[in-house]
Amino acid sequence: MSAVTTPSTAGRAGSVRLPGVLASGLSRVGYEVRGYFRSPDTVFFTFLFPLIMLGIFTAAFSSSGDIAPGPGTAGVSVGAYYLPGMLAAGVLLSGVQNLAVDIAGEKGDGMLKRLGGTPLSPVSYFIGKLGQVFTTGVLQAGLLLLVAATVFGVELPTSGEAWLTFAWVFVLGTVASALLGIALSAVPRSARSATAVVVPIVLVLQFISGVYLQFSALPEWMQNLASLFPLKWMAQGMRAAFLPEDFAVMEQHGTWDLGWVALWLLVWLVIGLVASRLTFRWIRRDA
Amino acid sequence: MDQIQSPAVRVRGLRKAYGQVTAVDGIDLDIARGETLALLGPNGAGKSTTIEILEGYRRRSSGEVSVLGADPATGGRAWRSELGIVLQSAAETGLYTVREQLRQFAGYYPNPRDVDEVIAAVGLEQKAGTRISKLSGGQRRRVDVALGIVGRPQLLFLDEPTTGFDPEARREFWGLIERLKAEGTTILLTTHYLDEAAQLGDRAAVILGGRIVAEGAIAELGGPAARVPIVRWRDASGVRREQRTERPAELVAALAAEAAPTTADGRGGEPAELEVIRPSLEDVYLELVRAAEASTVSPIVAIPEEARA
Numbered sequence: 001m002s003a004v005t006t007p008s009t010a011g012r013a014g015s016v017r018l019p020g021v022l023a024s025g026l027s028r029v030g031y032e033v034r035g036y037f038r039s040p041d042t043v044f045f046t047f048l049f050p051l052i053m054l055g056i057f058t059a060a061f062s063s064s065g066d067i068a069p070g071p072g073t074a075g076v077s078v079g080a081y082y083l084p085g086m087l088a089a090g091v092l093l094s095g096v097q098n099l100a101v102d103i104a105g106e107k108g109d110g111m112l113k114r115l116g117g118t119p120l121s122p123v124s125y126f127i128g129k130l131g132q133v134f135t136t137g138v139l140q141a142g143l144l145l146l147v148a149a150t151v152f153g154v155e156l157p158t159s160g161e162a163w164l165t166f167a168w169v170f171v172l173g174t175v176a177s178a179l180l181g182i183a184l185s186a187v188p189r190s191a192r193s194a195t196a197v198v199v200p201i202v203l204v205l206q207f208i209s210g211v212y213l214q215f216s217a218l219p220e221w222m223q224n225l226a227s228l229f230p231l232k233w234m235a236q237g238m239r240a241a242f243l244p245e246d247f248a249v250m251e252q253h254g255t256w257d258l259g260w261v262a263l264w265l266l267v268w269l270v271i272g273l274v275a276s277r278l279t280f281r282w283i284r285r286d287a
Numbered sequence: 288m289d290q291i292q293s294p295a296v297r298v299r300g301l302r303k304a305y306g307q308v309t310a311v312d313g314i315d316l317d318i319a320r321g322e323t324l325a326l327l328g329p330n331g332a333g334k335s336t337t338i339e340i341l342e343g344y345r346r347r348s349s350g351e352v353s354v355l356g357a358d359p360a361t362g363g364r365a366w367r368s369e370l371g372i373v374l375q376s377a378a379e380t381g382l383y384t385v386r387e388q389l390r391q392f393a394g395y396y397p398n399p400r401d402v403d404e405v406i407a408a409v410g411l412e413q414k415a416g417t418r419i420s421k422l423s424g425g426q427r428r429r430v431d432v433a434l435g436i437v438g439r440p441q442l443l444f445l446d447e448p449t450t451g452f453d454p455e456a457r458r459e460f461w462g463l464i465e466r467l468k469a470e471g472t473t474i475l476l477t478t479h480y481l482d483e484a485a486q487l488g489d490r491a492a493v494i495l496g497g498r499i500v501a502e503g504a505i506a507e508l509g510g511p512a513a514r515v516p517i518v519r520w521r522d523a524s525g526v527r528r529e530q531r532t533e534r535p536a537e538l539v540a541a542l543a544a545e546a547a548p549t550t551a552d553g554r555g556g557e558p559a560e561l562e563v564i565r566p567s568l569e570d571v572y573l574e575l576v577r578a579a580e581a582s583t584v585s586p587i588v589a590i591p592e593e594a595r596a
Contacts, residue, residue, distance in 0.1 A: 017397050018364050024395060031391050035382040110376055117342060117372035118438070119364040120395045283344060 018119055025127025032132035046093045047140055050086040051147060057082045058152050069247045076243065079152035084238030085211040087141055091170060092202060092231050094137040095177020099129055100184035100198040108191025116282025126182070133178040141170060162241045165258065169237030172265040176230055179272025186279035205231045216250040223252055230268040237261040293356060295320045295442050295473040296341060301350035303336050310336040312497035323474040325488030327572055333497040334477050335375065335446065341475070342372055342444055355442055368396050371440030373431050375447050381420025385411055385430055388419060389437055396438035408463050409433045424451045436467065443467065445476045449483060461486055481569035493572060495579040509571040517566065521559040535563045
């Protein structure tokens with residue numbers, strides 16, 4: 001009895017073994033993924049949205065025939081043309097939209113404050129968020145590819161090189177998007193304003209970056225504007241992976257520019273890292 | 288050795304200003320290890336600011352603060368693992384079940400309590416597999432309390448823990464806190480229910496206008512003068528009378544003798560509307576608040592939740 005009733009910091013300090021930062025982070029991944037799929041808004045507007053848009057575009061434009069890089073060249077189906085853009089949009093939504101709204105919500109409803117009162121390391125929290133984005137992003141891309149291949153009859157690439165391109169664009173794009181989402185979550189002043197702040201940004205980017213509109217058909221100033229943001233580069237990288245080689249002539253410089261894709265995504269990854277590091281707080285802390 | 292003897296909480300000259308507004312204006316406070324202190328005061332008196340400084344959520348403007356031997360402003364993860372915090376406002380996204388949420392939080396602590404035992408302790412066995420969004424307000428509050436104690440804290444902050452509880456739930460909650468006290472947990476409690484403070488607190492401190500105006504054992508708060516029994520009655524001329532006396536029985540006997548006999552057998556009369564009141568903690572507290580409001584020049588200013596310097 002006396003052993004229980006006389007706790008001593010000195011005595012306990014030696015035996016305190018905090019759970020590891022990585023272990024706690026990994027335990028949060030499963031928890032976060034579960035929460036993601038239990039939020040109807042997220043499932044619809046983030047997870048299924050690119051798939052729904054792919055279905056709509058394929059249904060709407062298939063009657064006007066295949067899309068070809070030039071007159072007299074072999075084209076691809078509308079579904080095949082839109083697939084890379086939707087994959088890129090999925091990466092952006094899973095990272096930026098999902099996390100910006102999610103974290104702003106957790107800030108608004110006091111969950112971040114509560115977590116800040118526990119020994120959980122912010123690093124573990126971020127491992128959980130990144131893991132959630134990665135897991136749901138992979139499932140989302142897998143579902144898109146599966147439906148595209150089976151329902152819309154899109155022929156998926158067979159070369160290892162194409163899948164390698166897809167893989168690094170996906171990974172780089174996902175990490176950059178997730179970090180940018182964390183950074184963007186600092187902007188909304190309340191949980192309720194989060195979607196109003198985040199969705200327009202993401203939507204405009206999708207229109208100017210070649211997700212919904214054929215990038216080559218956009219005016220040059222809009223292409224240049226889009227080139228400042230990561231989605232254009234993700235979409236371009238995805239097109240490089242999934243479209244035939246001769247579609248490269250439709251890009252801004254007539255090539256896939258994969259080096260630039262990698263560089264721009266890296267730049268945005270670093271911007272996201274620095275911005276989220278500078279802006280993230282468990283609570284809006286006063287002086 | 289020094290560690291063991293040092294109080295769980297030690298505060299000296301604590302001040303917190305938000306711009307021109309001083310929320311906390313020089314507080315000294317000690318909470319011994321294993322003790323339960325009830326911090327009382329009206330909304331906006333500086334209670335929440337003080338607690339949030341002790342919890343490490345807010346930074347102080349000046350003063351010395353030591354919580355479990357560390358400065359809350361720089362306390363790390365090991366320090367946090369010794370604290371349990373039940374915030375004033377419940378915060379639940381509600382996507383998880385009670386057990387899932389507790390299991391997740393238990394994983395952050397080095398030596399957590401058994402999750403099912405905690406669920407049972409807060410009386411939510413029947414709801415363990417229910418999503419938090421489906422619970423009633425009082426049940427969610429119990430989840431908050433469960434999350435606060437699952438890490439086996441040495442020091443537990445309870446900020447208005449039973450708001451929204453029905454009387455039975457409140458009794459059960461008191462039982463839970465009594466058990467935690469018996470295990471040696473130090474508790475800092477704020478509440479608007481003075482009976483709760485009297486029930487759970489070893490000592491109470493009353494904070495008004497950012498200062499502590501009274502502090503002491505629950506039974507002695509406000510000093511002996513505040514505890515003198517009050518006798519109230521209506522006199523023969525119909526005037527309400529009130530008198531404080533250490534010897535209420537004597538006064539009552541005198542009053543009875545004075546009163547005109549009302550029965551045929553000539554016994555003493557009954558003074559009309561006679562009451563003998565032994566001031567409760569609530570009476571003492573309200574008296575302190577009234578006295579402070581009457582004497583203080585500076586009004587009690589409410590600090591907005593998100594106030595920033």
